[in-house]
Amino acid sequence: MPALSTPADEVIGRDRWLVPVAGLCQLVGIAAYLMVFTLLGQIGASLHASVPQLGWIVIATIITGTVSAALFPALGSVIGQRRLMAVAMGCLAVGSVVSATAPDAATLLIGRVLAAPGFAASSLSIAIVGEHRLGRGRSRSFGVLAAFAGAAAGVGFTLGGALEAAARGDWRTVFAAMAVVSAITAVVAAITIPGGTPTSRHADIPGAVLLAGALVAALLLMTEGAVWGWTSWRVIALFATALVLLTVWAVTELRLADPLIRLGVLPLPGVVGGTVLFLVTAATVGVVNLTVPPFLEAPAAAGYGEAASVLDTGRDLLPFALAITAAGFVAGRLTQRWSPRLVAVVALGCEALALGLLAGLHRTTDQVVILLALFGAGHGGALAAQYLTLTRPVPPAAVGAVTGLATAAGGVSGAVASAVATALLAGRLVHAGTIEVPAAADYARAWLYAAAVAAAGALAAALSAARVRRGSLRPAPPQTPATPTGSRPAGPSSGRRTPR
Numbered sequence: 312m313p314a315l316s317t318p319a320d321e322v323i324g325r326d327r328w329l330v331p332v333a334g335l336c337q338l339v340g341i342a343a344y345l346m347v348f349t350l351l352g353q354i355g356a357s358l359h360a361s362v363p364q365l366g367w368i369v370i371a372t373i374i375t376g377t378v379s380a381a382l383f384p385a386l387g388s389v390i391g392q393r394r395l396m397a398v399a400m401g402c403l404a405v406g407s408v409v410s411a412t413a414p415d416a417a418t419l420l421i422g423r424v425l426a427a428p429g430f431a432a433s434s435l436s437i438a439i440v441g442e443h444r445l446g447r448g449r450s451r452s453f454g455v456l457a458a459f460a461g462a463a464a465g466v467g468f469t470l471g472g473a474l475e476a477a478a479r480g481d482w483r484t485v486f487a488a489m490a491v492v493s494a495i496t497a498v499v500a501a502i503t504i505p506g507g508t509p510t511s512r513h514a515d516i517p518g519a520v521l522l523a524g525a526l527v528a529a530l531l532l533m534t535e536g537a538v539w540g541w542t543s544w545r546v547i548a549l550f551a552t553a554l555v556l557l558t559v560w561a562v563t564e565l566r567l568a569d570p571l572i573r574l575g576v577l578p579l580p581g582v583v584g585g586t587v588l589f590l591v592t593a594a595t596v597g598v599v600n601l602t603v604p605p606f607l608e609a610p611a612a613a614g615y616g617e618a619a620s621v622l623d624t625g626r627d628l629l630p631f632a633l634a635i636t637a638a639g640f641v642a643g644r645l646t647q648r649w650s651p652r653l654v655a656v657v658a659l660g661c662e663a664l665a666l667g668l669l670a671g672l673h674r675t676t677d678q679v680v681i682l683l684a685l686f687g688a689g690h691g692g693a694l695a696a697q698y699l700t701l702t703r704p705v706p707p708a709a710v711g712a713v714t715g716l717a718t719a720a721g722g723v724s725g726a727v728a729s730a731v732a733t734a735l736l737a738g739r740l741v742h743a744g745t746i747e748v749p750a751a752a753d754y755a756r757a758w759l760y761a762a763a764v765a766a767a768g769a770l771a772a773a774l775s776a777a778r779v780r781r782g783s784l785r786p787a788p789p790q791t792p793a794t795p796t797g798s799r800p801a802g803p804s805s806g807r808r809t810p811r
Contacts, residue, residue, distance in 0.1 A: 329439070329504060330455050330456070336496055338459045338463040346467050364420075370530075376722070377526055380719070381715045384711035392442075395435065399428040404489075407489040409425055410423060438714040440452045453646075468628040522556075525552075528549045528553035529726075532550055579704050581704040584700050586717045588693060591767070593725040595764055610743045614750075627680050630687070632687065638658070639691035642654050642691065651697075652772050652776035654696040655696035655772040659768045660689070662689035662693065663689075665682050666682075666762035728760075735757045738750070
């Protein structure tokens with residue numbers, strides 16, 4: 312008689328697929344987020360969209376993606392992680408369908424907003440794996456997630472260009488393909504991810520609204536500040552709004568018995584250090600994503616670039632993505648023997664070296680590709696290190712909270728870095744035929760800025776590692792000898808009688 316499957320067998324089977332499926336969801340979400348950046352030229356020409364309209368599509372992608380990524384890790388413990396991941400992938404599918412059929416730029420923007428929960432798959436995957444994996448298994452699992460992040464970069468830049476080229480410039484095909492992939496991933500997530508039963512926690516809706524409002528104001532300030540003018544009334548109003556909302560949110564969360572995001576975990580060792588790593592890596596990769604594709608696609612008349620197509624640019628960025636994948640996988644293994652902070656020091660130092668060299672060596676595409684691969688190796692290692700640094704000292708139930716905070720900080724950091732890089736690229740424009748493009752020296756300044764951020768992050772990680780090592784080497788305080796029952800301890804009387 313065949314043995315009947317039990318609920319325990321079902322849980323074990325799902326747990327076996329936890330990391331691969333979480334990584335797949337992360338890959339799909341990141342790729343969907345990146346694809347639009349490679350298709351803006353075709354979208355603008357097809358929909359007759361102006362530059363401001365295209366800019367708002369990018370802004371909406373950044374803002375909604377960051378807000379979703381900040382809220383979803385903690386929200387997963389309220390409504391169930393399996394259910395939330397399936398919903399996120401379903402929203403991505405629906406939003407991609409709307410984007411694929413958009414008759415104008417406004418509808419495309421709506422599609423990107425509808426797809427935003429799918430962009431949160433990355434932070435939700437980190438929270439899920441952090442709660443279900445402990446010890447060595449957590450290190451290996453985070454290495455796998457970092458590898459999936461590298462694969463996502465390759466898919467986002469390369470596959471988007473390949474599909475667009477195969478469809479002869481029809482960017483709608485890319486969104487249609489993403490809709491199909493997202494729908495399939497939603498089904499796979501619903502079947503395989505364990506932990507689908509929600510807890511008894513209540514949904515902290517006021518806290519979610521306050522945090523979302525603060526992030527929207529802050530990100531809109533960062534993305535539009537250079538255009539509106541940093542001293543304009545709109546920028547000042549957004550800054551004040553973000554500050555007030557963030558303050559009210561923090562005070563409210565600290566007073567609640569069961570907040571959506573538990574700020575009380577911030578003092579735990581590693582949480583602040585992990586958040587700093589999120590800040591640094593989001594800033595450096597944000598500058599790379601913003602600067603390298605247009606640099607390669609610039610016409611030769613600009614004095615740099617080779618007028619690369621979207622597909623050519625994707626191919627050039629493929630070594631970068633492969634380097635992230637390999638380095639993330641290896642770093643996950645290294646953190647089993649070395650401190651994640653030491654791995655972060657080496658990885659961020661590699662980022663800083665690559666960006667510094669890129670600022671001086673970018674005359675040929677080969678130079679850019681090689682140095683970008685070196686940056687990818689550092690970035691992949693930093694991703695694995697930051698995941699583990701952030702979650703290792705945190706109780707499993709609080710992993711979602713700290714992941715949401717760190718992701719929100721990373722989103723703001725990426726927006727700030729993009730705003731700074733945009734301002735640097737606008738410093739001096741040169742004529743390249745009928746268009747104006749940034750001067751090569753402005754790209755070099757942007758890469759030097761990112762190199763300085765990576766170097767500062769490496770220094771912070773090194774100081775943190777040294778502090779942790781000093782703490783571990785400090786001798787433990789002497790233990791007070793146990794006092795026998797019925798006797799008094801030596802020294803001044805405490806005024807208490809020892810019970811017999």
